[in-house]
Amino acid sequence: MKVTLRDEAETLAFAERVYRAMSSNGLVFLLGNLGAGKTTFVRGWLRAAGFSGPVKSPTFTLVEEYPIEERIVYHFDLYRLNDPEELEWMGFRDYLRPNAVCFIEWPERGAGLLPEADLEIRLEISGTGRIAEITAGTDSGVAVLARLQAE
Ligand SMILES: Nc1ncnc2c1ncn2[C@@H]1O[C@H](COP(=O)(O)OP(=O)(O)OP(=O)(O)O)[C@@H](O)[C@H]1O
Numbered sequence: 053m054k055v056t057l058r059d060e061a062e063t064l065a066f067a068e069r070v071y072r073a074m075s076s077n078g079l080v081f082l083l084g085n086l087g088a089g090k091t092t093f094v095r096g097w098l099r100a101a102g103f104s105g106p107v108k109s110p111t112f113t114l115v116e117e118y119p120i121e122e123r124i125v126y127h128f129d130l131y132r133l134n135d136p137e138e139l140e141w142m143g144f145r146d147y148l149r150p151n152a153v154c155f156i157e158w159p160e161r162g163a164g165l166l167p168e169a170d171l172e173i174r175l176e177i178s179g180t181g182r183i184a185e186i187t188a189g190t191d192s193g194v195a196v197l198a199r200l201q202a203e
């Protein structure tokens with residue numbers, strides 16, 4: 053599924069649609085170049101989930117966490133990961149719990165250690181806007197895509 057996002061507001065609105073189509077857990081990879089809008093997407097998703105505080109890029113901390121009601125949202129940015137093994141050291145597997153939603157920017161840096169994502173969202177710069185392509189990697193991701201397309 054491909055969506056044209058003409059400006060930042062459309063990226064935020066798209067993230068809200070994805071939020072509404074998702075259930076209470078999931079692993080989402082965010083792919084795309086520097087400045088493609090990956091962090092903007094997570095900000096829009098968290099806003100839709102009711103989080104009103106600041107959403108900063110976890111580039112230096114690798115992960116930020118946001119407790120929202122009964123679930124917890126982890127936002128990873130693996131850009132500065134030197135070695136996928138670092139994910140093991142930080143106990144990455146413990147983050148993928150049944151009541152957790154994980155967003156991962158730059159999942160390529162964790163290649164080989166990350167499981168298949170439920171959803172992959174690829175953001176591409178196109179003129180002054182962006183094109184988002186969303187694909188499913190699991191049955192649960194397929195269900196999310198079906199809900200998105202049915203809107
Ligand atoms: N659809 C859009 N059209 C135009 N600009 C956008 C769109 N979506 C987001 N932006 C802008 O793109 C810029 C970079 O966004 P963002 O920080 O989310 O990128 P990123 O993919 O997370 O980059 P990085 O890989 O460096 O973390 C921001 O200024 C944001 O406002």
Ligand SMILES: [Mg+2]
Nearest residue numbers: 090091109157
């Ligand atoms: Mg970012």
